[in-house]
Amino acid sequence: MKARLLTVAGGIKTRLILLALALLAVVAWVIWWLRYAWAVAFSPRRAWRLAIAIDQLANAAFNGSEDETISSRAARARDSNRRWGCILCRLLDAIDHNHCNKSKGV
Template identity: 75%
Template sequence: MAGGVKTRLILLALIPLFLAADVLWWARYLWSVVFSTYRAWKLAISKDQNANTAFNGSEDETVSSRAARARDQGSRWGCILCRLLDAIDPDHCNKSKGT
């Protein structure tokens, strides 16, 4: 997408919408933790994908999936993160591949 002044102004104008969406996300997430753990996991995955995008990854992939690929390629950060995540949830990175 072009990086002209108009595009930048549009992106800046979206900030209030993003902030409102974040407030709604947190409210829905807390509600879902109590009433629908399935929906809470879906919301958690959406934040995970958002974080991956913020760290220059694909918007369609979670940090765990990216870490698993990095680990498999011998990357130090992938090995460390997968070791940490696998300690919390056994085999987490392998289960997360492709998500």
Template identity: 60%
Template sequence: MVKRIALGMVLLLLCAFVTLVALCWMFLAVLGNSTRAWRLAVSFDQLANTAFGGSEDETISSRAGKATRQGKRWGCLLCGLLNRFEPDHCEKNIEADEGKMSA
């Protein structure tokens, strides 16, 4: 049990370190107009989706779009917010081959 907790703490620290490194790289990539910034943004998007119970390979926009199609309130609210930045954002970004078809 103690060994398992210690391993969990090591993994937690490694994840925190990698997150910090990724944020630094993303900042530098944005300044340098690099495609790496976009790839890192997508990876954080997928991480957020996973943290909220979705598939690790699906973006939260895709999951919200699927939820909106089913009339789920959280999906409608999130897509409404994202649509202010890009019209039909969630619908355009639904990944049929990722996650569940039902959000």
């Protein structure tokens, strides 16, 4: 019984730590948006780097490599005839001509 209580207490502690990390992530997100807006206005080059960073973060969140953008991953998926890659590349290429091919390896 005592071991079970320790496990429950450890589980609660872990959940509280994860909740605190989630709150920190929200604060970091707000700071990122403020920093991004500032960069767009005063330093477009920095804004571009921040946009690529968030793209890589999103790719990692969806089980991709943290060093690759979603567009690059979509291009590889399209080249392997995976449906989602074909659809996403078609959408991105409609916005920016040849976007997926230009993004390979980024």
